[in-house]
Amino acid sequence: MQKVLGISGSLRENGNTEYLVRYALELFDQTSFKTEFISLQGLTIRPCRGCYGCKNTEECTQKDDDFNFVYQKMVEADGLIIGSPVYFSSVHPQLMALLDRAGFVRLWSGKRFSGKVGGPITVARRAGHNMAFAQLLLWFFINDIIVPGSSYWTVGVAGASGARDAAKDEEGLNHIRRFVENMTKVMKALRVWG
Numbered sequence: 001m002q003k004v005l006g007i008s009g010s011l012r013e014n015g016n017t018e019y020l021v022r023y024a025l026e027l028f029d030q031t032s033f034k035t036e037f038i039s040l041q042g043l044t045i046r047p048c049r050g051c052y053g054c055k056n057t058e059e060c061t062q063k064d065d066d067f068n069f070v071y072q073k074m075v076e077a078d079g080l081i082i083g084s085p086v087y088f089s090s091v092h093p094q095l096m097a098l099l100d101r102a103g104f105v106r107l108w109s110g111k112r113f114s115g116k117v118g119g120p121i122t123v124a125r126r127a128g129h130n131m132a133f134a135q136l137l138l139w140f141f142i143n144d145i146i147v148p149g150s151s152y153w154t155v156g157v158a159g160a161s162g163a164r165d166a167a168k169d170e171e172g173l174n175h176i177r178r179f180v181e182n183m184t185k186v187m188k189a190l191r192v193w194g
């Protein structure tokens with residue numbers, strides 16, 4: 001069974017990002033896909049030190065368990081949905097720490113995240129989605145991940161804590177629904193061809 005991993009980069013408990021990533025995962029046909037959710041809330045992932053140690057070892061020289069836990073889940077997944085709250089028009093720094101390190105280890109291993117399917121979700125109260133969304137898209141692209149489209153960018157407009165806003169953003173939810181439909185089609189096609 002193909003696995004889809006959803007990661008929320010928000011450190012806010014029961015936040016909007018978590019709500020939307022979970023929402024996306026629940027849309028997958030659970031008889032065909034195994035879904036798993038990971039929140040970075042409660043985890044400590046240090047930033048990349050730029051030591052280039054992964055160039056020779058194919059693993060990160062920093063031995064923090066939280067990074068390795070999430071990184072292994074990313075490697076094992078066939079599908080990846082990565083959500084971030086928008087902070088000053090950017091992706092959350094702890095999520096970027098994860099993506100920098102995971103991306104660099106995969107780059108030097110020559111494997112990237114090739115053949116996986118996925119895409120971003122960003123959440124902002126008002127503005128800055130495009131920058132953060134593009135930041136994640138650039139990460140997906142350089143990592144050789146197939147990104148299906150949707151009827152709009154998969155962004156949520158939400159500010160209040162406790163996911164009170166994300167659940168009300170009907171338009172955002174519809175675009176996520178369309179994205180999951182497309183992601184499902186691509187993953188099923190890859191299953192047939194693979």
Ligand SMILES: Cc1cc2nc3c(=O)[nH]c(=O)nc-3n(C[C@H](O)[C@H](O)[C@H](O)COP(=O)(O)O)c2cc1C
Nearest residue numbers: 010015016017085087088089124125126127158159
């Ligand atoms: C440090 C910080 C910076 C933020 N920057 C922006 C921003 O640039 N644009 C925006 O619309 N909202 C901004 N927000 C609001 C969050 O993006 C918004 O509350 C979002 O719903 C948080 O997602 P979460 O509930 O998953 O943590 C910021 C919030 C914080 C704490």
